[in-house]
Amino acid sequence: MLDNDTRSRLLQQYPMLRELPGAEQESLLASANMMQLPAGTVVFDENQPCQGFPLLLSGSIRVIKAAPSGRELQLYRVIPGESCILTSSCLLGHTRYQARGIAEQALEMVLLPASAFHAMLAGHEAFRSYVFHLFSDRLTDLMQLVSAVAFQKLDQRLAALLISRASPIQTTHQALADELGSAREIVSRLLKGFAEQGWVKLGREQIDITDATALRKFAAL
Amino acid sequence: MLDNDTRSRLLQQYPMLRELPGAEQESLLASANMMQLPAGTVVFDENQPCQGFPLLLSGSIRVIKAAPSGRELQLYRVIPGESCILTSSCLLGHTRYQARGIAEQALEMVLLPASAFHAMLAGHEAFRSYVFHLFSDRLTDLMQLVSAVAFQKLDQRLAALLISRASPIQTTHQALADELGSAREIVSRLLKGFAEQGWVKLGREQIDITDATALRKFAAL
DNA sequence: CGCCGCATGTGATTTTTATCACAGACAGCA
DNA sequence: TGCTGTCTGTGATAAAAATCACATGCGGCG
Numbered sequence: 001m002l003d004n005d006t007r008s009r010l011l012q013q014y015p016m017l018r019e020l021p022g023a024e025q026e027s028l029l030a031s032a033n034m035m036q037l038p039a040g041t042v043v044f045d046e047n048q049p050c051q052g053f054p055l056l057l058s059g060s061i062r063v064i065k066a067a068p069s070g071r072e073l074q075l076y077r078v079i080p081g082e083s084c085i086l087t088s089s090c091l092l093g094h095t096r097y098q099a100r101g102i103a104e105q106a107l108e109m110v111l112l113p114a115s116a117f118h119a120m121l122a123g124h125e126a127f128r129s130y131v132f133h134l135f136s137d138r139l140t141d142l143m144q145l146v147s148a149v150a151f152q153k154l155d156q157r158l159a160a161l162l163i164s165r166a167s168p169i170q171t172t173h174q175a176l177a178d179e180l181g182s183a184r185e186i187v188s189r190l191l192k193g194f195a196e197q198g199w200v201k202l203g204r205e206q207i208d209i210t211d212a213t214a215l216r217k218f219a220a221l
Numbered sequence: 222m223l224d225n226d227t228r229s230r231l232l233q234q235y236p237m238l239r240e241l242p243g244a245e246q247e248s249l250l251a252s253a254n255m256m257q258l259p260a261g262t263v264v265f266d267e268n269q270p271c272q273g274f275p276l277l278l279s280g281s282i283r284v285i286k287a288a289p290s291g292r293e294l295q296l297y298r299v300i301p302g303e304s305c306i307l308t309s310s311c312l313l314g315h316t317r318y319q320a321r322g323i324a325e326q327a328l329e330m331v332l333l334p335a336s337a338f339h340a341m342l343a344g345h346e347a348f349r350s351y352v353f354h355l356f357s358d359r360l361t362d363l364m365q366l367v368s369a370v371a372f373q374k375l376d377q378r379l380a381a382l383l384i385s386r387a388s389p390i391q392t393t394h395q396a397l398a399d400e401l402g403s404a405r406e407i408v409s410r411l412l413k414g415f416a417e418q419g420w421v422k423l424g425r426e427q428i429d430i431t432d433a434t435a436l437r438k439f440a441a442l
Numbered sequence: 443c444g445c446c447g448c449a450t451g452t453g454a455t456t457t458t459t460a461t462c463a464c465a466g467a468c469a470g471c472a
Numbered sequence: 473t474g475c476t477g478t479c480t481g482t483g484a485t486a487a488a489a490a491t492c493a494c495a496t497g498c499g500g501c502g
Contacts, residue, residue: 065364067372071460075364085360093357098364121353125343132342135356136314139306142363143286143296143319149370150402151288153458172479181371183460188480204468204479221289292490374488393449404490409450425449425498 002029002110009057010110013081016126028120033111043101050090050097053117056080059107063099064178073149073181075099076141085138088131091117154182155190159219162200162209169207223250223331230278231331234302237347249341254332264322271311271318274338277301280328284320285399294370294402296320297362306359309352312338375403376411380440383421383430390428 002010007029011018017025032055037043043061044050061078063086078084078101090097091114112120120127148157157180162169177187191207194200199215201208209215223231228250232239238246253276258264264282265271282299284307299305299322311318312335333341341348369378378401383390398408412428415421420436422429430436 065368065371067368069372069460071372073367073371075367086364089357089360092353093361095357095361098361121349122346128342128349131353132313132356135353135360136310136316139310139356139360139363140314140316140319142360142367143307146294146296146363146367146370147286147288149367150286150294151290151292155458174479184480185461185482186459189482192481202480376488395449405450406452406491407489410452413451423450 016130019126037107041103045100053112055110057108059105061101072178074179085134167209237351240347258328262324266321274333276331278329280326282322293399295400306355388430
């Protein structure tokens with residue numbers, strides 16, 4: 001059961017819900033639950049069965065693969081409005097999660113029970129189309145990622161990662177390494193190289209991009 | 222327009238089509254086209270717009286990412302009954318292909334026009350469910366692949382590839398390398414190692430697995 | 443048979459990434 | 473102010489892969 005404020009935020013983030021007939025919308029929201037999770041929470045984990053369909057209101061989820069060695073690689077990030085396609089996949093295929101989801105910041109999300117998810121999918125074009133597009137986008141992302149991991153050198157991937165963020169990038173080298181699936185020392189050394197080229201300026205937990213053009217060019221090839 | 226033989230093969234490979242009401246089925250099949258392509262044909266390529274939805278009757282398609290260097294990596298293989306999810310993704314997202322599809326053997330396939338695909342998706346639960354499951358399976362595959370490429374050593378990946386095939390494996394080292402996204406020499410050397418362990422016996426364009434258990438164990442970890 | 447094209451073996455070398463092992467540095471806090 | 477935990481820099485080394493450069497060899501075909 002959701003309060004009015006939550007409802008309106010939900011409808012704002014997920015416009016497709018607005019297309020539901022009123023009664024339907026009512027029963028859907030009645031069956032949903034609000035959840036709040038602190039940053040760092042493992043939202044779901046590999047091999048775990050799937051609870052329901054999450055609709056993110058605030059915060060973000062890093063979806064990662066963890067290697068036994070402790071290294072990890074980010075598959076993608078879920079932001080409000082996007083929901084988590086991996087969950088759809090689990091719910092549809094009745095399989096288990098194949099990755100881990102970690103709350104990057106504190107999360108607010110609404111959890112739709114599996115039954116509601118299936119009903120929505122069966123009954124509502126808007127919802128269906130939303131889920132299809134999610135799938136489609138993720139598939140594209142993942143194919144890009146595979147290709148990058150297989151064929152690109154780490155320096156290029158790092159450069160691409162940097163330019164994908166707004167300039168004073170506040171993060172640790174370890175976090176960047178985790179996103180790229182590499183080790184912290186490597187990232188540190190590469191960043192040092194970039195700094196020597198005058199492309200970035202390094203500080204503690206901060207990276208300023210000073211020559212985005214050069215970085216971009218380097219990332220492209 | 223399809224002949225009767227093609228129709229019956231289609232319905233056999235794609236049982237979900239049988240669930241369509243007769244008239245519907247009729248119009249669908251009327252709009253479809255039969256295609257035959259020789260082995261080696263590039264069925265679709267990166268950055269190309271999408272023609273329609275393929276239903277494979279025989280043969281198989283290797284879906285790959287090609288690096289500028291000439292190296293390539295197989296993302297997955299499409300076999301009859303499976304269709305090509307990448308195409309769905311294109312049709313749904315109105316984007317272009319993000320990979321290349323190559324006919325591994327001669328293909329027979331039926332091409333559904335985009336309009337028919339959309340109509341089916343909107344109108345028929347069976348078809349929808351079919352497409353959703355395809356998406357779901359591919360997503361799982363791709364996540365596995367990313368993880369393998371990022372974290373596993375080539376020898377393990379090669380071992381896994383070998384045990385996934387029926388024993389006298391008829392292929393070239395180059396083809397294996399292309400599937401793994403690596404170079405021929407590496408595969409040759411690794412195979413030699415496996416042979417020295419007594420796990421396989423090597424011949425020209427042929428690999429016999431002599432100790433599947435050991436290979437499997439090695440692949441697992 | 444002899445030749446040609448592809449498939450494979452292999453050494454040498456380089457590049458890239460990972461690992462290990464610390465040292466210094468900074469920030470917040472007691 | 474001094475301590476502590478985290479973040480970062482760096483050298484040394486190892487490991488894995490890629491690259492280059494040929495040699496060898498098999499098989500089919502003219």
